[in-house]
Amino acid sequence: MARSALKSLxxxxxxxxxxxRSGGRPADETASDPLIGELRAALSPDRVRSDxxxxxxxxxxxxxxxxxxxxxxCYPESTAEVQAIMKLAEKYDxxxxxxxxxxxxxxGAIPLGAPIVIAATKMNHILEVDLDNRIAWVxxxxxxxxxxxxxxxxxxxxxxxxxxxxxCTIGGNVANNSGGPHCLAYGVTNAHVVALEVVLPSGEVxxxxxxxAEPLGYDLRGAFVGSEGTLGFTTKVAVTITPNAPDxxxxxxxxxxxxxxxxxxxxxxxxxxxxxxxxVMDQRITQAVExxxxxxxxxxxxxxxxxxxxxxxxxxKIDAERIGDIGRQHGATxxxxxxxxxxxxxxxxxxxxxxxxxxxxxxxxxxxxxxVPRSKLADVLEQIYEIADRHDVLVMNxxxxxxxxxxxxxxxxxxxxxxxxxxxxxxxxxxxxxxxxGGVLSGEHxxxxxxxxxxxxMFTDDDMDHQARLRxxxxxxxxxxxxxxxxxxxxxxxxxxxxxxxxxxxG
Amino acid sequence: xxxxxxPDDLNTCVQCGLCLPHCxxxxxxxxxxxxxxxxxQLMREVQDNDAPVDDDVLRxxxxxxxxxxxxxxxxxxxxxxxxxxxxxxxxxDAKLMTPGWQRLAFLPLANPKLLQAGSxxxxxxxxxxxxxxxLGLPEEIRVDQKPIIASGDDVYFxxxxxxxxxxxxxxxxxxxxxxxxxxxxxxxxxxxxxxGALQAHAGLAGQTRTLxxxxxxxxxxxxxxxxxxxAGCGAAMKDYGHLLxxxxxxxxxxxxxxxQEFLALHLEKLPAVSALDVRVxxxxxxxxxxxxxxxxxxxxxLRPFVRELVELDDDGLCCGAGGAYSVLxxxxxxxxxxxxxxxxxxxxxxxxxxxxxxxxxxxAGAGVPTIHPMEIVDRAxxxx
Ligand SMILES: Cc1cc2nc3c(=O)[nH]c(=O)nc-3n(C[C@H](O)[C@H](O)[C@H](O)COP(=O)(O)OP(=O)(O)OC[C@H]3O[C@@H](n4cnc5c(N)ncnc54)[C@H](O)[C@@H]3O)c2cc1C
Ligand code: SF4
Ligand code: SF4
Numbered sequence: 048m049a050r051s052a053l054k055s056l057x058x059x060x061x062x063x064x065x066x067x068r069s070g071g072r073p074a075d076e077t078a079s080d081p082l083i084g085e086l087r088a089a090l091s092p093d094r095v096r097s098d099x100x101x102x103x104x105x106x107x108x109x110x111x112x113x114x115x116x117x118x119x120x121c122y123p124e125s126t127a128e129v130q131a132i133m134k135l136a137e138k139y140d141x142x143x144x145x146x147x148x149x150x151x152x153x154x155g156a157i158p159l160g161a162p163i164v165i166a167a168t169k170m171n172h173i174l175e176v177d178l179d180n181r182i183a184w185v186x187x188x189x190x191x192x193x194x195x196x197x198x199x200x201x202x203x204x205x206x207x208x209x210x211x212x213x214x215c216t217i218g219g220n221v222a223n224n225s226g227g228p229h230c231l232a233y234g235v236t237n238a239h240v241v242a243l244e245v246v247l248p249s250g251e252v253x254x255x256x257x258x259x260a261e262p263l264g265y266d267l268r269g270a271f272v273g274s275e276g277t278l279g280f281t282t283k284v285a286v287t288i289t290p291n292a293p294d295x296x297x298x299x300x301x302x303x304x305x306x307x308x309x310x311x312x313x314x315x316x317x318x319x320x321x322x323x324x325x326x327v328m329d330q331r332i333t334q335a336v337e338x339x340x341x342x343x344x345x346x347x348x349x350x351x352x353x354x355x356x357x358x359x360x361x362x363x364k365i366d367a368e369r370i371g372d373i374g375r376q377h378g379a380t381x382x383x384x385x386x387x388x389x390x391x392x393x394x395x396x397x398x399x400x401x402x403x404x405x406x407x408x409x410x411x412x413x414x415x416x417x418x419v420p421r422s423k424l425a426d427v428l429e430q431i432y433e434i435a436d437r438h439d440v441l442v443m444n445x446x447x448x449x450x451x452x453x454x455x456x457x458x459x460x461x462x463x464x465x466x467x468x469x470x471x472x473x474x475x476x477x478x479x480x481x482x483x484x485g486g487v488l489s490g491e492h493x494x495x496x497x498x499x500x501x502x503x504x505m506f507t508d509d510d511m512d513h514q515a516r517l518r519x520x521x522x523x524x525x526x527x528x529x530x531x532x533x534x535x536x537x538x539x540x541x542x543x544x545x546x547x548x549x550x551x552x553x554g
Numbered sequence: 555x556x557x558x559x560x561p562d563d564l565n566t567c568v569q570c571g572l573c574l575p576h577c578x579x580x581x582x583x584x585x586x587x588x589x590x591x592x593x594x595q596l597m598r599e600v601q602d603n604d605a606p607v608d609d610d611v612l613r614x615x616x617x618x619x620x621x622x623x624x625x626x627x628x629x630x631x632x633x634x635x636x637x638x639x640x641x642x643x644x645x646x647d648a649k650l651m652t653p654g655w656q657r658l659a660f661l662p663l664a665n666p667k668l669l670q671a672g673s674x675x676x677x678x679x680x681x682x683x684x685x686x687x688x689l690g691l692p693e694e695i696r697v698d699q700k701p702i703i704a705s706g707d708d709v710y711f712x713x714x715x716x717x718x719x720x721x722x723x724x725x726x727x728x729x730x731x732x733x734x735x736x737x738x739x740x741x742x743x744x745x746x747x748x749x750g751a752l753q754a755h756a757g758l759a760g761q762t763r764t765l766x767x768x769x770x771x772x773x774x775x776x777x778x779x780x781x782x783x784x785a786g787c788g789a790a791m792k793d794y795g796h797l798l799x800x801x802x803x804x805x806x807x808x809x810x811x812x813x814q815e816f817l818a819l820h821l822e823k824l825p826a827v828s829a830l831d832v833r834v835x836x837x838x839x840x841x842x843x844x845x846x847x848x849x850x851x852x853x854x855x856l857r858p859f860v861r862e863l864v865e866l867d868d869d870g871l872c873c874g875a876g877g878a879y880s881v882l883x884x885x886x887x888x889x890x891x892x893x894x895x896x897x898x899x900x901x902x903x904x905x906x907x908x909x910x911x912x913x914x915x916x917x918a919g920a921g922v923p924t925i926h927p928m929e930i931v932d933r934a935x936x937x938x
Contacts, residue, residue, distance in 0.1 A: 100608070104586040109571055192575075193575075406630030406631070407631065411568070462565075
């Protein structure tokens, strides 16, 4: 099977090797296991699972990584239940892995070392919408788009709109500080979270941040957002809700080359326009998307730019015209404006399903996520095409151009001999090239297990030591999401050196 | 074990999870094993990694409604429905799924006389309140209804099994509408006793193939369109091309039309009458929306005949009926139905139009005022 080949990933092998050397408990956790018994007593028997099927599924999220066999899987329904799980994890010296919808692309939700998985999917209630203060309190398992749909009749929405918004959870958005096409003007998740109720690895419940404009003390809320589940489990989130714009215009610009599109993006921002979104897709991805949605994307263009402006009707009419003009000055071969809501929705559907649509071309993909200075976009893109060609891997580019957030997609068939190694080699060069151009490791997908090995490209030992100390302040034994984010040497003696069970054991 | 799934089909899933919220069983459980992505992954574990087919794996497969809501949501075009049908077929062949009593229960469908007898017994049981109310059987099951008489040879009208026995008044409405649009209608009756959809869902595709071949043999003396007023049957018949894989079967499938789809193409032939003074919510049967993908036609056909048409805000999420599903998985089916009922309550319709007998019965079991779109058009045309 193609995907199982991905197991061979070197860093995970290392982890597994390290873990098995330290010895671990056998996979066979029967119902007589006292941990499971206590978990079941604390939750309910049907919400604590440890069957082979469940564990097999927990090994994966939407990334190419495959974790080890997980410990018991819990579906809590309240803060108190999460607290009980955390306390039992402490009692039995187990790690815990928070899990939302499992759409993460960096392997953040996969288990390393037989941890207890805490799934947020049953904590999915919108608790309160306070229109006066423009705040909504939600449980972590609420699906991003469900919140926006719930707010629609009131004229509001939740601004961060990852392409996975129809399925990813608010808790996952918080943990990964996720962004989306419309975060160019509105900011990523961090800008939309005011307070968090958190169960710390010690089992203590605390609220980080607050509803006041200037909460007292350190901004620990800010530390938690983007911590990828390594500081605890968030059980309630207070998010700001954003009024819907009175009017919106969506333009589709076609270009002969990706360079022309990238230059247009820089010129639009330089002209002082702040579009709601600026998204570029190259020809290969445009063709794949068009085959799926049939939204009228030009399949003969070298690249397309999807630009959206929102605000008052008069103002955005002018902005839209200016964007069209700037595009034409930079080589746009065609400028089209969506005439109807339906047309607009189709264009966005195409953009937002781009990652999935590539399966029309090959069965596997590895989606990278780096950020480069906007002015370097065109140069880095050319390097990326060159790197991929050299490794004989197909690369497609679809990216949040306004932020310089690149998403090079390496598309391949994992069943082909040696392909996976080529993909990883190309990926490493792409990340290195992005950082060398003054960029950063991850735009929005997080570090997880994926980017651990690259952390030292960006951070000095000192930097990482400080991060490890912050983590230890929350979690002295690294109980929460062990083995993630910080390279092993820098994190604490990760929970019993990541106890593990053989990866091929069912059950 | 080898589930006999095409490895390429299985490989098209990239695990993105975009299908999850469109899956009714995932929606009500939040359980990955009850999601399309989870089920596909378990198929892989079984077929590629030789994972045991234990109770939990079977539970995952058996709890799928086969609504195929996951298919249009999938950007990779994973042929989920076919994967699940094949999985069930392999497991049923290995006697791991679909116990003997279930196999027996499907037999009468293909045999009108048996069905008549069974229905008569059921009608009596229902009258005596022996049938659980949640099954939503019509108050009175009328087994000796007026036969459908041929009026010409422009189109075949597929009468089928259960629906012909229990909801023949819907057939009459559909036929009258076709006639009002100027088409002479031939009912298929014993030429095509059953489409085999329920059997295929249960992993008994062998039975379905036999029924398909029988039907094709009888209806292929000419190339008339075959009009179907049950979304589930229409979807199954449109799939014969895939099921049998022959050019004849493909040609046959192309002759099959859902009745809303067919009338939408001939709307101008229906007489102009005044609209009924009702507010109607459209409930899209999954096999009309996700499989046949012709659900817009229901709106096109209804619009001229009602005061107001309203949409449910649930992206066409399944109602939980799923053919025999509501009987086999009553608890999940009930939870799924609760969501649908909540979506219906939000738009406060007078009537809910459903183009599938199973959905209509399942929803009626929760007190929803369901009606087939063809009955609405019929009432408007007849001014009653
Ligand atoms: C098709 C596709 C498109 C995508 N597009 C984008 C995009 O445009 N922008 C973007 O930023 N990302 C994108 N992603 C990545 C992913 O969807 C986001 O990272 C998302 O926020 C993850 O949410 P989730 O609920 O799936 O979390 P999971 O994948 O389940 O978990 C992600 C991380 O969050 C932690 N976590 C989850 N819940 C909690 C909790 N309650 N408390 C503490 N920690 C928790 C987990 O431990 C893990 O480390 C995309 C993914 C896919 C498959
Ligand atoms: S067919 Fe329906 S129930 Fe089955 S996995 Fe797909 S969406 Fe879920
Ligand atoms: S079935 Fe399609 S939508 Fe669902 S996870 Fe697989 S590729 Fe994604």
